[in-house]
Amino acid sequence: MRGRVLSLAALAGFAGLLIYASFGLPNRGDASAALNGPLSPAGTPNAATHYIRNPERDAKTPNMVTVILADYRGYDTMGEETVILTAGLICFLILRRTRSRP
């Protein structure tokens, strides 16, 4: 009983901490927030604005998400494919029974 109350209190504390941390986020849907503007807070060109303006010119492809995934951020997709292959090989090595048991 005490364990249940303690775990529920920890759960409420976790959710309360996250909700308190979300007070600093900009309003959802605000097109003039810092993450959607032309310059990032550090003064460098904003990545999202660059990725919206340039796919048609660079790769003749209307779909921005495909161009980001395969062209501008192709290394991350390569790493992810390696993760998928590794997961498949792990399942193969753990679970396949050997055919010939003497």
Place this chain on the structure above:
Amino acid sequence: MGKFILGHYAYWFIFVLMALGFYGLVVKRNLVKKLIGLAIFQVAIIMFYVSSAVKTGATIPIIDPALGTADTSRYINPLQHCLMLTAIVVGVATSGVAYALVITIWKRYKTLDEKELLERMKDDADPE
């Protein structure tokens, strides 16, 4: 105050879901229930990222020839969608590996309860 709540309520629902997933991961004793809690936690994080990408009055991130690309507030932010595609697929792969490990644990120790499992592992290690 109303504008603040309208701009943030979606995040609060997602944080409640995140807390529920975390509860399942930590408090439950069955291994499969822990993995279900982990999956709920991953889905909550994906939803949080994707819901932070919207802009009011904007359309999907595919360049429309009628709109052009001069005004970037007509398209929603494509960066979060790209990152979350990777996250979804990696989540599926790690869930597959986790369930393979659960099957191996069941075959070896014949239990999936955390306390029972630790006792049987200790009994296994002691006689050596």
Place this chain on the structure above:
Amino acid sequence: MTRNENDVIISLMSRVVSPFIMLFALYVIFHGHYSPGGGFQGGTMLAAAVILVRLAVGNDLAQKQFPRAWATPLGSVGVLIYWGTGFTALVFGGNFLDYKFLPLAMEAAWRRHFGILSIEVGVGLAVMGILTAIYDDLLEGDPRG
């Protein structure tokens, strides 16, 4: 739960629907430049088409459509296509995965277009192979065979 290999309706309809799912999945992969889609989405749908027949007809009969031994090599072929495109760009003078240097006879923007297409095909094949392999491996320990 009874085995449903003798259920005629489920068995027939799943075998009829599965090729159409594969066709739509190929559409999603190749049309990923112009509409939402791309490699991961199409690869998952291809795996769904294969797993549907395995669920409906039973694991033994479904080997005629897609044998168990093809799944993991297909995943490796997909990763090979991805890395092959990257190394082709490296061999012809550019950086790794820099599609402007692929040996195609067209201008630079169209070379990047086709570089992205070959990447997506590789990713689609890899995801299909590995998801089917994970399903088959999780079913190995089934005591009913």
